Amino acid sequence: MAPKRKRSASEWKQAGNESFKHGQYGQAAGYYTEAIKIFEKSGLKNPEEQSILFSNRAACYLKDGICSECIKDCSSALDLIPFGIKPLLRRAAAYEALERYQLAYVDYKTVLQVDFNLQAAHDGVNRMAKALIEKDGTEWRKKLPLIPSVPLSNQTRWEMTPEYNLTDTDTKKNIPLREQNGVLPLHKVPTEGEIQRAKALKEEGNEWVKKKNYREAIDKYSESLKFNNQESATYTNRALCYLSLNQHQEAVKDCTEALKLDTKNVKAFYRRALALKELKDFASSLADLKQLLEVEPDNTAVQKLFQDVQKLMK
Structure with a gap:
């Protein structure tokens, strides 16, 4: 009788995914453990795959309320692949619990530095801010650990697949947010001709704003940024249009880009605060307004x- 063939790591992972889908979280965690063991015993290095396995097992622990083990696995996943959205969200949920x-x-x-569009993260920030205000009062921010700065190269979008909504079987689109917005990389130095072309397009956008035709203005500003993305006013102007059209997430992105170019840009801080307020990220909105008041303490608006x-x- 031939010996029974051993399962591969990918087969254990697939078995874990199937069990997770059917709500068998303890069994799924066991299958992911078997896959992790194969990597450990063989000495093979596949950081992305190993990170997914730790993150998937963490999801099982979180579902079963084993929060300390969830945190450990999420940290292991993040050690392998920094700034992964799913392990960060799962670890945050475990910390919260x-x-x-x-x-x-x-x-x-x-x-939110990785993907500002995730409502779950916005909701989490607001819940934690309220809890910390109740616990530590108005000085709560001073007691926070350092928030890591996410490099631009890690600011990518993850999309859930319908088949495995809660496990890491989806693929990552390695497209920086700056490129998704259709503008040039930050290091691109525009020529004099590009600067003049960008200026003309920006002025056309300004004319459309005066007529309150914000969509046409956005098109002009976007075209301008393709020629010169070193002009902070173009970003804040486009942010104003997005605000007028209730596209608040886009407004936040543009104000953030403007602040990368001009760290004391009053319009960028104010417009981002307005957009964050509409997105119900009140803690971040207040943070922007506090910085503004340090610069312009008498600004009544x-x-x-x-x-x-x-x-x-409140």
């Missing part, structure tokens, strides 16, 4: 918005 709100806040904020956001957080 254990009432370790500061660490959960840091993970949720890190996720900023003072009023600050008070409005504070009321919404």
Whole structure:
């Protein structure tokens, strides 16, 4: 009788995925463990695949309420592939369940650097901010651990597949957000001709804004940025259009780009604060407004918005 063939790591992983789909989380965790053991025993190195296995097993532990093990596995996954959205979100959820709100806040904020469109991370930030205000008062930010700065190369979009919504069987699109927005890489130095072409397009956009035709203005500003993305005013102008059209996430992105170019850009801070308020990320909105008030303490519009956001957080 021929010996029974041993399963490969990918087969154990697939078995884990199937068990997870059917709500058999303990069994799925066991299958992922077998796959992890194969990598450990063989000495083979496949960081991405190993990170997925740890993250998938962490999802099982989280479902079963084994939060300490979930945190360990998420940390292992992130050691292999830094700034993975799923292990960050799962670790944040486990920290939150254990009432370790500061660490959960840091993970949720890190996720938003990777993909600002994730509502789960926005909701998590707001929950943690409220919990920390209740716990530590108005000085809660001073007690936070350092929030890591996510490199631009890691600011990528992950999309869930319908088949395995909660496990890492999806693929990562390695497209930086800056390139997704249709503008040039930051290091690209425009020629004099490109600068002049960008300026003309920006002025056309300004004319459309005066006519309140914001969509046409956005097109002009976007075209301008293809020629010169070193002009912070183009980003803040386009952000104003996005605000007018209630496209708040896009407005936040543009204001963030403007602040990378000009760290004291008043319009960028104010417009981003407005957009964050509409996105219900009140803690981040207040942070922007506080920085603005340090620069312009007598700005009544900023003072009023600050008070409005504070009321919404209560």
